[in-house]
Amino acid sequence: MSEKTNHGLNEWSATAICGNDITSSCLYVSALSIMYAGQWAWVSLLMVSAVLYFYRSIYGEVVGALPLNGGAYNALLNTTSKFVASLAASFTLLSYMATAVISANEAMHYLSILWQSLPITLATIILLAAFMFLTIMGIGESAKVATAIFILHLTTMGLLILSAVWVLAHNGLTIFWENFHMPVEGSLTMALFFGFSAAMLGISGFESSANFVEEQKPGVFPKTLRNMWVAVTIINPMIAFLALSLTPMSEIRGHQEALLSYMGHVTGGEWLAGLIAVDATLVLSGAVLTSFIGVTGLVHRMVLDRCLPQFLLKVNRHGTQYRIVIAFFVLSVSVLAVTQGQLTALAGVYTISFLSVMVLFGVGNLLLKIRRSGLPRPISATWVGVLFAITAVFAALLGNIVMNPVYVGIFFEYFLPTVIVVLIMLNRIVLLNACLFFIKAVSGKLTWVTETLSKKIQAKIDDINSQQVVFFTRGGDLANLNLALIYVRNNEHTNRMKIVTVVHEGGEVPSRLAEDVRFLDRAYPEIVIEFIVLYGEFSPALVQELSAKWNIATNFMFIGSPSGRLFTYTLAELGGVRLII
Numbered sequence: 001m002s003e004k005t006n007h008g009l010n011e012w013s014a015t016a017i018c019g020n021d022i023t024s025s026c027l028y029v030s031a032l033s034i035m036y037a038g039q040w041a042w043v044s045l046l047m048v049s050a051v052l053y054f055y056r057s058i059y060g061e062v063v064g065a066l067p068l069n070g071g072a073y074n075a076l077l078n079t080t081s082k083f084v085a086s087l088a089a090s091f092t093l094l095s096y097m098a099t100a101v102i103s104a105n106e107a108m109h110y111l112s113i114l115w116q117s118l119p120i121t122l123a124t125i126i127l128l129a130a131f132m133f134l135t136i137m138g139i140g141e142s143a144k145v146a147t148a149i150f151i152l153h154l155t156t157m158g159l160l161i162l163s164a165v166w167v168l169a170h171n172g173l174t175i176f177w178e179n180f181h182m183p184v185e186g187s188l189t190m191a192l193f194f195g196f197s198a199a200m201l202g203i204s205g206f207e208s209s210a211n212f213v214e215e216q217k218p219g220v221f222p223k224t225l226r227n228m229w230v231a232v233t234i235i236n237p238m239i240a241f242l243a244l245s246l247t248p249m250s251e252i253r254g255h256q257e258a259l260l261s262y263m264g265h266v267t268g269g270e271w272l273a274g275l276i277a278v279d280a281t282l283v284l285s286g287a288v289l290t291s292f293i294g295v296t297g298l299v300h301r302m303v304l305d306r307c308l309p310q311f312l313l314k315v316n317r318h319g320t321q322y323r324i325v326i327a328f329f330v331l332s333v334s335v336l337a338v339t340q341g342q343l344t345a346l347a348g349v350y351t352i353s354f355l356s357v358m359v360l361f362g363v364g365n366l367l368l369k370i371r372r373s374g375l376p377r378p379i380s381a382t383w384v385g386v387l388f389a390i391t392a393v394f395a396a397l398l399g400n401i402v403m404n405p406v407y408v409g410i411f412f413e414y415f416l417p418t419v420i421v422v423l424i425m426l427n428r429i430v431l432l433n434a435c436l437f438f439i440k441a442v443s444g445k446l447t448w449v450t451e452t453l454s455k456k457i458q459a460k461i462d463d464i465n466s467q468q469v470v471f472f473t474r475g476g477d478l479a480n481l482n483l484a485l486i487y488v489r490n491n492e493h494t495n496r497m498k499i500v501t502v503v504h505e506g507g508e509v510p511s512r513l514a515e516d517v518r519f520l521d522r523a524y525p526e527i528v529i530e531f532i533v534l535y536g537e538f539s540p541a542l543v544q545e546l547s548a549k550w551n552i553a554t555n556f557m558f559i560g561s562p563s564g565r566l567f568t569y570t571l572a573e574l575g576g577v578r579l580i581i
Contacts, residue, residue, distance in 0.1 A: 010219040015144035015227040016150035016211065017293055020286025021099065021205025022228050023153060025233060027280050028106075028239040029202030032258040034252055034405070037195020039180045044195030045202070048234040052203055055358070057226045058365045060379035061329045063210050063221055065368060067572040070301040071210040071294075072357050075364030077305065078571075078579050079371050082491050085282040086307050086422045092207070092298055094414055098350035099204060100291035100332050100340075104128050107284035111278045127285060127332055132329040135292040138318040142289055149286040154213045155281035157235055160260065163267040164242040168578065176245035197399025202236055204399065207361065208290050212297040214572070222379065235576040239263075245558055292325060299324045304555055306493070307425050311426050350412040351404070355397040362390035368472045372561050372579060376570065419443040429493050466552065468496040471580075472538060475501045475510035480581055481517070481562055485524050487558075487580040498530045498550070502538040509533050547575070 009017070033041035034095055062075045070077065071092060101124075119434040136143055184191050208214075209224040216224070243252055243259060246266055253260040260280070263270035300321050307562045316322045321341035365386050368375070401408055424431065436457050439450045471484045481499065488497055499517055502511055517531040536542060547554050554575035561579055571577060 009212075009215055009220065010217055011220050011223045012260040012438060014212075014216045014220050015224045016286075017148040017226060018205045018208040018210070019145060019209060019228055019231060020146055020153065020283050020289055021103075022203055023150070023157075023205075023231050024103070024283040024287050024304060025204065025232065026157065026239050027110075027200055027260055028123045029236055030100065030243055031252065031255075032201070033240060034243065035200040037191045037196050038184055039182060039196075039244055040184070040192055040248065041195050041199075041244070042237045043193055043340045044199045045237040045240055046194045047192070048199045048203060049115030049229070049237070051325070051389055052206065052229050052232065054381070054385040055206065056222075056229055056364075057379055057381035058362055058386055058389060059153060059207075059225055060211055061377050061381045062365050064204075064379050065372065065375045065377035065469065065571075067213055067221075067570060068301065068576055069211055070298040071207055071298065071363040072364055073298060074210075074301060075368065079364060082305065083427060086302070086426065087198055088357065088364075089298060090415065090418045090422055091356045091360065092211070093295060093420060094353040094411075095204070095207075095357055095557075096291040096295040096298075097332055097335060099326070099351065100288050101130065102350060103284045103287035103291070104332075105210045105336070107281045107288070110258070110261075110277050110280040110284065114274065114479055124287065124336060127288065128329055128336075131285070131288045131292050132325055135296065135325045136318065136320050136322045138320055142293060146286055146289055149282045152287075153279055153283040153309070156275055157239075159272065160239055160264055160276060161235075161242065162359050163272060164246060164263065164374075167267045168242070168245055173245055175239075175248060179249050180243045182249060184261075194399055194403060196286070197396040197403065199236070200393065200396040200400075201351060203232060203286065203358075203463070203530035205290055205349070207354075207357055208294040211294040211548045212359075213302070215297070215363055237396065242307055249310055254522055266378050267530065292328060295328050296321060298322050299328075307422060309425070323472075325508075326538060343459065349411050349414050350580065351400050352397065352406055353415070354398065355393055358393045359397065363387055364391075366468070372526055375563050375579070380388065392483065413566075414516065429461060429464060432457055436461075442492070464493045465495045467492075467494050467556065468498060468552050469494050470498045470500055470550070470552055472500050472502065472559045472577075473513075475513040478516045478519075481520055481545050482523075483581045484558065484560070485527065485529075486518055489524065489527065490578075492556070495526060496528050497529075498532055498552075500532045500534060500546075502534045502536060502542065504537065505535055507535075538564055540569055543574050 029045070030041065033044045037044045066074055066078050068074050070089075073085050073089040073092065076088050082159060104127045105120065106116060106122045107127060108120050111123070112118045112120060134145060158174050206225070206228055208227075209221060213221050239260065243263055246263060247255075251262075257282075258277075261273045261276045264274075264276040292548045299308060299312060301322075303310060303312045303324075311323060312323045312327065325580070365381060369386075436454060439453050439457070469488055471481075471488070473481060473484075484499075485497070488494065501509065501513060514531060517529060520531040523529075534542070543554060543557060546552070547557065554577055557577045558578055559574075560581045572581075
């Protein structure tokens with residue numbers, strides 16, 4: 001992601017970036033829910049809105065307590081282990097990849113309504129490349145484009161709704177009542193459930209704001225959640241209701257691919273149908289931009305935590321990690337080439353990965369309540385609300401699997417390679433040691449080769465292990481110090497650790513602290529422990545001073561879970577210091 005600007009994104013710009021993704025769902029989710037729930041589709045869409053209402057406080061609590069990029073990855077990283085957090089990141093990466101390719105391809109299909117000879121696949125690649133370059137130019141430029149698209153989309157949807165209401169005011173609700181009295185396939189309960197499960201795909205983009213929260217002005221994040229919730233609560237059920245009021249059910253299913261354009265033709269004529277086709281092309285393109293921005297913020301955070309290769313951190317003159325953006329573009333194009341434009345497979349990847357991310361974020365909220373209860377937070381979600389929301393999204397995930405069981409196999413075809421890459425990064429010391437052992441085993445025959453390779457690999461191991469970490473302690477608790485050592489040994493590639501206690505001027509160092517540290521130094525011979533006593537006050541300024549002095553990034557500085565009254569700083573103010581116990 002680009003470096004933070006001096007001012008950050010305002011409410012409208014931040015909402016537009018993620019709002020293009022979530023509000024573009026009206027182009028397909030109304031027809032999709034009608035296919036499963038029939039005349040009750042608008043109720044299914046209102047059920048989705050109810051679930052999303054609870055997720056507003058879930059996201060607000062987690063990001064309020066941990067205001068750093070990364071979404072579900074950041075939530076789980078500060079409450080569990082790197083491996084669990086990396087699994088959540090893998091789901092998120094797959095969701096963004098599928099969203100980018102599907103949205104770009106669908107945008108070009110809408111454009112082909114106006115330009116019938118358009119080469120869809122080539123145009124999709126060109127669109128992906130255009131947004132790659134726009135993202136490389138920086139989030140400020142991207143926000144301007146996203147805002148323009150967002151305004152056009154809301155205006156177009158407003159025109160469609162007003163024209164439909166005008167027609168209904170003259171023609172009445174005869175068609176709606178005819179549709180309403182049609183028999184429901186199966187039971188009403190199952191129709192609502194499957195309609196709800198399908199409609200849950202219409203909230204893609206809600207999770208994106210959490211992945212670039214550091215680029216937003218203070219206080220903007222919860223407003224983006226509110227704005228997205230209001231938009232989908234009004235637009236999606238309204239479009240479904242109007243579609244059922246304007247068009248017989250058989251015609252709705254016959255125009256499922258471009259239902260809104262057909263509604264525009266019915267209510268306003270060719271000009272409105274054409275405007276909706278243009279709007280669909282642009283807002284789906286905006287969803288591609290959301291994917292590029294969201295994935296850049298997530299991968300940037302993962303690279304900082306050494307879950308992905310460090311060469312991705314290289315920045316250009318705009319302050320953007322352009323290698324992340326280019327890598328995502330190459331991956332998206334390769335997926336498009338492999339599927340040959342037949343994106344049914346990617347729909348399965350998108351469905352399972354996106355809903356899994358939502359479930360894991362809810363789990364992260366529960367873990368935050370249990371393990372980090374003393375961490376200050378501006379918003380607190382209720383236990384009942386969190387459990388209800390997680391259960392509802394998990395039910396939607398199961399519903400989609402039941403409706404499309406083939407999605408599971410397709411999902412794992414993409415998920416497993418992603419997890420393998422992450423596992424390699426998390427266990428690269430073990431793999432490098434295995435390589436070192438193999439090389440030494442054959443060194444008798446290839447001495448001159450193996451000696452050179454051994455030195456390089458050992459140097460790499462030493463370089464990785466040379467990364468120092470810092471643990472700040474108030475002192476006196478041997479059990480907490482031991483937990484910190486266990487966490488560092490199990491989760492970080494290092495053999496050097498500084499244990500730092502900050503004592504107020506005139507205060508005394510806890511009597512047994514130095515003795516406890518010496519004991520742990522003997523208990524963990526593989527880690528060199530340095531005990532440091534500083535006089536002053538633990539504060540963001542001290543953290544930044546020590547980071548610069550010791551050349552240790554703040555995300556390799558750890559603290560225990562603080563108590564609310566004694567801890568007056570947020571993790572963002574402390575520069576990303578991590579909680580490990």
